[in-house]
Amino acid sequence: MLKLANCVLLVFVLQLAYGRIVNKRKCPEVRAVPHFDLSQLLGEWYVVEYYASEEEALSYSCMRAVFTEDDHVQAEDGSVEWTPGVTMNFTYRFADDPLGENLLGNITWRVDLNEPAHWTHSEITYDGIYNTYVLDTEYKTWALLLHCAEQREGTRYLSAFVLSRKTSLPKNVMAYLRDKLPRYDVDINYVFPIPHKNCSSKPAKADFSPILVEVNSKIPRKPGITYKVAFGH
Numbered sequence: 001m002l003k004l005a006n007c008v009l010l011v012f013v014l015q016l017a018y019g020r021i022v023n024k025r026k027c028p029e030v031r032a033v034p035h036f037d038l039s040q041l042l043g044e045w046y047v048v049e050y051y052a053s054e055e056e057a058l059s060y061s062c063m064r065a066v067f068t069e070d071d072h073v074q075a076e077d078g079s080v081e082w083t084p085g086v087t088m089n090f091t092y093r094f095a096d097d098p099l100g101e102n103l104l105g106n107i108t109w110r111v112d113l114n115e116p117a118h119w120t121h122s123e124i125t126y127d128g129i130y131n132t133y134v135l136d137t138e139y140k141t142w143a144l145l146l147h148c149a150e151q152r153e154g155t156r157y158l159s160a161f162v163l164s165r166k167t168s169l170p171k172n173v174m175a176y177l178r179d180k181l182p183r184y185d186v187d188i189n190y191v192f193p194i195p196h197k198n199c200s201s202k203p204a205k206a207d208f209s210p211i212l213v214e215v216n217s218k219i220p221r222k223p224g225i226t227y228k229v230a231f232g233h
Contacts, residue, residue: 027148032117040139049162062199167196
């Protein structure tokens with residue numbers, strides 16, 4: 001019995017030393033980058049690596065984001081609230097899309113000027129707040145963002161963007177940024193690169209319907225039914 005007790009104690013100590021019990025329903029505690037200057041983050045970025053807890057099977061070939069500053073945000077009930085905000089408009093393409101279509105989405109956050117690296121967004125899907133944190137940035141070259149929201153049912157939604165002003169970053173920079181993610185419960189095994197190869201400038205579509213390939217045919221087509229897709233997470 002003494003040996004068994006010692007083994008249990010050893011396992012507990014190892015958990016404390018190398019990890020912790022993670023509550024997948026709750027967002028991790030995050031300290032956003034201090035002395036953050038929002039104006040320097042604005043403009044165009046490439047998402048060069050991407051993680052999402054609910055999209056571990058999806059892969060993207062292209063993803064770009066443009067950040068702009070706002071003087072208002074839309075409240076959960078649809079009304080306009082005159083308060084500082086930041087909007088991310090993004091375009092992306094699924095790697096396995098045979099048509100190579102560019103899709104688009106956007107999200108607007110409130111910005112507390114006393115804590116400008118922590119942005120918040122209200123959405124009916126979530127319990128309260130969708131949080132975004134700027135974990136680190138060099139402004140002119142790279143940035144690291146973490147997003148988290150606690151849902152009414154099930155596990156939290158957690159995602160991360162590695163941003164670059166160019167289509168790629170040096171290996172040492174990527175290693176530095178990836179090393180920051182596990183402390184926020186991001187599974188590094190599901191942080192995927194986005195290559196940005198053959199990304200055409202075709203106009204992006206907000207609404208799109210599923211792609212179908214009929215039996216004995218290699219030509220993708222779209223049915224007449226349109227499915228609206230909600231963006232913002």
